[in-house]
Amino acid sequence: MEIYLIRHTAPAIESGICYGNSDIDVADTFEEEVAAIRTKLPQGNFDVYSSPLQRCSKLATALFGEAVTTDARLKEMDFGNWEMQPWEAIDRKELDDWANDFVLAKVPGGESYEQLYTRSMELITELMEKDKDAVLVTHGGVIRSILAHATNTALADSFDLKIQYGRISHLHVENEDIKVIFIIRNTMVIYTLC
Numbered sequence: 001m002e003i004y005l006i007r008h009t010a011p012a013i014e015s016g017i018c019y020g021n022s023d024i025d026v027a028d029t030f031e032e033e034v035a036a037i038r039t040k041l042p043q044g045n046f047d048v049y050s051s052p053l054q055r056c057s058k059l060a061t062a063l064f065g066e067a068v069t070t071d072a073r074l075k076e077m078d079f080g081n082w083e084m085q086p087w088e089a090i091d092r093k094e095l096d097d098w099a100n101d102f103v104l105a106k107v108p109g110g111e112s113y114e115q116l117y118t119r120s121m122e123l124i125t126e127l128m129e130k131d132k133d134a135v136l137v138t139h140g141g142v143i144r145s146i147l148a149h150a151t152n153t154a155l156a157d158s159f160d161l162k163i164q165y166g167r168i169s170h171l172h173v174e175n176e177d178i179k180v181i182f183i184i185r186n187t188m189v190i191y192t193l194c
Contacts, residue, residue: 076139080110
């Protein structure tokens with residue numbers, strides 16, 4: 001079974017703003033980014049799932065047409081009270097408390113990284129049970145958490161996994177073993193979790 005994880009294209013938001021669950025539109029570079037992603041798309045018959053947030057659903061529709069299933073479990077982390085606030089405007093103590101244990105600590109009014117991981121892996125488990133090739137168009141946090149699981153990387157260390165906009169990651173599932181294959185500077189790297 002093959003699962004492809006595609007991160008959305010660049011969002012239409014200035015840098016320095018905290019956003020996750022906010023429904024940000026795509027940047028003006030969307031069409032060029034879609035064209036670049038299209039050249040790297042896998043061939044085959046896939047079930048396509050997308051975050052309902054428009055930066056993902058627009059990409060999923062542009063790449064695969066209307067046969068896309070949206071699933072809220074593919075949304076980016078909910079930053080609660082911090083959504084759409086400049087990072088520098090967020091209460092320093094709140095930010096420090098969260099940063100000291102961002103895996104388990106909930107953002108005020110939002111969720112923890114562990115909660116994002118749990119919902120992401122719930123969907124992956126369901127897909128593995130279906131045993132049908134799938135494409136997931138989603139966000140960096142979701143992809144990072146899934147790759148952390150598949151590479152046996154602690155969630156606290158998973159931000160070392162760089163997931164650029166438009167990046168395609170490839171999971172191969174066989175006998176409940178997950179292999180993660182992705183391209184880094186033309187070098188294929190294969191991680192195996194047995």
